[in-house]
Amino acid sequence: MYAKVIVDVPAKQTNRAFDYEVPASLTKWVEVGSRVGVPFGPRVLQGFVVELHADTQVDVKRIKPIMNVLDLVPPLTEELVMLGRWVSRMYLCHEVTALQAMLPAALKAKYERMIGVGEESGEQALLEMSDLQEIVRFVKSKGSVSMDALMERFASEGALIKQLLSTGILTEEQKVKDRMNTKKALTVFPPAGGLGLEEALLELPARANKQKDVLRYLMEHPHAIRLTALMETIEVGASTVKSLADRGWIELREVEVMRDPYAGRAFARTKPLPLTEEQTGVFTEIRDAVADQRNEVFLLHGVTGSGKTEVYLQSIQQCLDMGKEAIVLVPEISLTPQMVERFKGRFGDLVAVLHSRLSNGERYDEWRKITRKQVKVVIGARSAIFAPFTQIGLIIIDEEHESSYKQEESPKYHTRDVAVQRAKQQNAVVVLGSATPSLESIELTRRRRDREKPPFRLLTMRERVASRPMPPVAIVDMREELKNGNRSMFSRSLYKAIEDRLQKKEQIVLLLNRRGYATFVMCRTCGFVSTCPHCDISLTYHQSSRMLRCHYCGYAEREVTQCPSCQSEHIRHFGTGTQRVEEELSKIFPGIRVIRMDVDTTTEKGSHEKWLTMFREKQADVLLGTQMVAKGLDFPDVTLVGVIAADTVLNIPDFRSAERTFQLLTQVAGRAGRHEKQGEVFVQTYTPEHYSVQYASQHDYIAFANHELDIRANLGYPPYQRLILVTFSHESVPLLVRSAEAFVTRLKEIALEYSTKQMDLFANVVSMDSSFHMDVLGPVASPISRIKDRYRFQCVVKYRGEDQAADIVGRTVAWFEERSAKEKLQISVDVDPQYLM
Numbered sequence: 001m002y003a004k005v006i007v008d009v010p011a012k013q014t015n016r017a018f019d020y021e022v023p024a025s026l027t028k029w030v031e032v033g034s035r036v037g038v039p040f041g042p043r044v045l046q047g048f049v050v051e052l053h054a055d056t057q058v059d060v061k062r063i064k065p066i067m068n069v070l071d072l073v074p075p076l077t078e079e080l081v082m083l084g085r086w087v088s089r090m091y092l093c094h095e096v097t098a099l100q101a102m103l104p105a106a107l108k109a110k111y112e113r114m115i116g117v118g119e120e121s122g123e124q125a126l127l128e129m130s131d132l133q134e135i136v137r138f139v140k141s142k143g144s145v146s147m148d149a150l151m152e153r154f155a156s157e158g159a160l161i162k163q164l165l166s167t168g169i170l171t172e173e174q175k176v177k178d179r180m181n182t183k184k185a186l187t188v189f190p191p192a193g194g195l196g197l198e199e200a201l202l203e204l205p206a207r208a209n210k211q212k213d214v215l216r217y218l219m220e221h222p223h224a225i226r227l228t229a230l231m232e233t234i235e236v237g238a239s240t241v242k243s244l245a246d247r248g249w250i251e252l253r254e255v256e257v258m259r260d261p262y263a264g265r266a267f268a269r270t271k272p273l274p275l276t277e278e279q280t281g282v283f284t285e286i287r288d289a290v291a292d293q294r295n296e297v298f299l300l301h302g303v304t305g306s307g308k309t310e311v312y313l314q315s316i317q318q319c320l321d322m323g324k325e326a327i328v329l330v331p332e333i334s335l336t337p338q339m340v341e342r343f344k345g346r347f348g349d350l351v352a353v354l355h356s357r358l359s360n361g362e363r364y365d366e367w368r369k370i371t372r373k374q375v376k377v378v379i380g381a382r383s384a385i386f387a388p389f390t391q392i393g394l395i396i397i398d399e400e401h402e403s404s405y406k407q408e409e410s411p412k413y414h415t416r417d418v419a420v421q422r423a424k425q426q427n428a429v430v431v432l433g434s435a436t437p438s439l440e441s442i443e444l445t446r447r448r449r450d451r452e453k454p455p456f457r458l459l460t461m462r463e464r465v466a467s468r469p470m471p472p473v474a475i476v477d478m479r480e481e482l483k484n485g486n487r488s489m490f491s492r493s494l495y496k497a498i499e500d501r502l503q504k505k506e507q508i509v510l511l512l513n514r515r516g517y518a519t520f521v522m523c524r525t526c527g528f529v530s531t532c533p534h535c536d537i538s539l540t541y542h543q544s545s546r547m548l549r550c551h552y553c554g555y556a557e558r559e560v561t562q563c564p565s566c567q568s569e570h571i572r573h574f575g576t577g578t579q580r581v582e583e584e585l586s587k588i589f590p591g592i593r594v595i596r597m598d599v600d601t602t603t604e605k606g607s608h609e610k611w612l613t614m615f616r617e618k619q620a621d622v623l624l625g626t627q628m629v630a631k632g633l634d635f636p637d638v639t640l641v642g643v644i645a646a647d648t649v650l651n652i653p654d655f656r657s658a659e660r661t662f663q664l665l666t667q668v669a670g671r672a673g674r675h676e677k678q679g680e681v682f683v684q685t686y687t688p689e690h691y692s693v694q695y696a697s698q699h700d701y702i703a704f705a706n707h708e709l710d711i712r713a714n715l716g717y718p719p720y721q722r723l724i725l726v727t728f729s730h731e732s733v734p735l736l737v738r739s740a741e742a743f744v745t746r747l748k749e750i751a752l753e754y755s756t757k758q759m760d761l762f763a764n765v766v767s768m769d770s771s772f773h774m775d776v777l778g779p780v781a782s783p784i785s786r787i788k789d790r791y792r793f794q795c796v797v798k799y800r801g802e803d804q805a806a807d808i809v810g811r812t813v814a815w816f817e818e819r820s821a822k823e824k825l826q827i828s829v830d831v832d833p834q835y836l837m
Contacts, residue, residue, distance in 0.1 A: 286318075
């Protein structure tokens with residue numbers, strides 16, 4: 001048998017499958033999706049088996065055998081291997097990069113140099129040296145030892161170790177290991193049925209009270225117990241238990257333990273709630289599609305508070321009743337304990353949770369529960385789309401409009417598109433849910449792939465549960481506030497509303513989508529602004545640490561009290577961040593209790609849960625934060641939502657800024673009045689006339705979408721044309737400019753060659769397909785022209801059509817990389833980018 005293997009070398013020359021022989025001893029173990037150790041040149045590398053064949057086209061004499069299989073059960077299914085190939089082609093990345101993205105970090109390969117003892121004959125003279133003998137004895141006593149451990153033990157003997165390796169007395173072998181092992185814990189096992197414990201009690205001396213306590217406990221509880229739990233329960237030391245094991249009365253051995261991020265947490269079981277008429281209509285559509293195993297994509301447009309989550313839960317139950325599995329995706333930022341609680345409360349131990357706030361070990365063990373078929377539902381952030389299920393019936397993407405569903409590092413996939421492709425492979429149903437769907441998704445419900453049906457089917461829920469009203473939204477013109485002498489960050493109406501809620505003991509959510517204390521620090525004498533020395537961006541002031549920080553590369557420096565340029569002491573902080581709002585609230589409303597949630601306060605594990613639990617238990621009056629407080633939260637006593645500055649996103653130079661502003665305002669407004677108490681929303685802005693602010697205040701998504709789609713159609717932006725962003729970076733500007741211009745010239749040449757071939761191909765066809773169209777904009781300096789001391793240029797490819805443009809760009813990149821390998825110029829390709837910065 002022969003296997004085609006993708007090796008763990010993400011490079012252009014190795015971006016293909018290599019043939020290896022499957023030894024007879026491994027034929028039962030090697031499958032498509034297996035991770036294997038294979039010889040590749042002088043090294044041993046990890047590889048993924050992507051095909052198996054009875055013969056090969058390669059010269060058999062040149063084919064090397066697979067050395068070992070790294071897993072008893074393949075970590076990738078055949079379907080995931082197919083999906084990896086699609087991701088590689090669609091997003092122009094190496095196939096091994098796509099396959100690696102599907103695995104938990106614990107299974108990323110770690111290559112270790114292992115040292116053993118070889119043939120000693122013929123080199124006895126060397127072994128007479130005592131230092132050499134000590135090194136050889138050490139290695140021999142270990143059987144084999146890692147190079148790192150050997151160098152640590154003999155730190156000053158590098159030359160001698162090298163000599164032993166060169167003469168063959170010591171041998172070196174590279175092994176592929178995982179970055180993490182399973183967790184094991186010492187566990188106490190009583191004899192079967194408690195046999196022999198009574199006799200043991202009689203044999204123990206009278207003073208061995210602690211040992212007797214252990215035996216009595218095991219007689220009453222004749223089952224395995226973790227050593228640490230036993231020690232804690234009856235207050236004994238480990239030596240007491242181990243002495244009983246030494247005498248053979250109990251057994252003590254290591255047992256694998258699954259790391260559970262929710263261990264010790266009890267989730268109250270919940271029952272399905274009665275559905276409204278709108279919810280029933282939506283649920284019926286989804287249920288029928290799942291039951292018929294139709295590959296359908298539904299876009300569920302439901303206003304905030306309309307009960308989308310309950311529809312998800314009941315649809316998943318139907319899926320499980322059919323013996324199928326379900327994947328639920330939520331944006332990383334809103335994977336709150338509240339969401340986990342709802343799914344664990346409904347489906348209990350059938351749920352695995354995958355997100356970046358878990359430790360590597362916890363994520364690995366949650367992933368293993370999936371591979372072992374111990375769970376049927378996965379809830380997680382974007383990478384959970386690669387959960388190794390084999391019987392998927394339903395994939396749900398909540399808040400489908402969120403930009404966090406787009407991966408920013410290679411492979412730069414969009415979760416929505418991967419979900420649609422995966423559902424197609426498994427004949428499953430996809431539900432995309434949002435109160436503010438992305439314009440790409442809403443447009444897909446209006447297009448017709450054929451005359452029978454559109455690609456996405458639109459389902460709507462226009463009313464909140466129990467017919468609760470949407471909260472009224474008041475737009476506050478901050479220009480008028482300034483004219484009337486109010487220089488505070490709070491308008492008079494918002495100030496009065498906060499004061500009123502504090503008196504009523506109700507809760508408030510305040511949004512400012514900018515962390516830190518001040519946006520930038522400037523000298524009022526000469527105009528000097530503190531900037532990052534490595535990036536073309538101003539530093540943000542953080543008052544709690546009295547530091548200036550770059551939010552791109554992490555550079556930090558102490559705050560300045562004197563201008564470095566003119567030595568003036570008139571240094572001032574401009575702009576407003578969440579830290580400054582927190583400080584201002586405490587000044588204006590003495591005794592107010594504020595919880596601040598932003599990147600700076602939620603870095604520790606469990607911090608999200610801690611802050612939200614405190615707010616739920618009414619230990620705070622105000623929840624202040626960035627966009628992480630805008631979605632997924634449901635608190636009955638929140639009756640006021642305030643947006644401090646609606647213009648933070650609106651003024652970013654990006655064609656999606658109006659859409660993001662509308663989405664953010666609509667989502668955060670939806671946090672108010674979700675239960676019995678009426679809510680109220682205040683939006684502070686310097687551009688109250690902007691259509692995104694106006695439509696958001698009216699909760700009118702359809703009017704906004706129509707307005708914005710008209711603008712996009714006129715400018716030729718998504719969803720009417722697709723984009724590919726190509727970014728170049730180098731430390732030398734002249735080289736960067738020359739290279740970027742050469743790339744664009746070659747790109748246009750290849751595009752012209754393609755168009756000419758297409759014209760020739762369709763020359764005799766009356767209804768020629770002219771849907772493919774491509775424009776190249778640039779190259780120009782990127783909006784942020786330097787990051788981490790590397791200058792950046794970019795070009796944007798606008799096109800209509802499916803795969804042609806990606807193929808043309810991919811061929812140009814391959815041509816370019818061959819000619820610029822020595823120049824250390826980095827090139828990054830982003831298909832369907834979410835940001836053009």
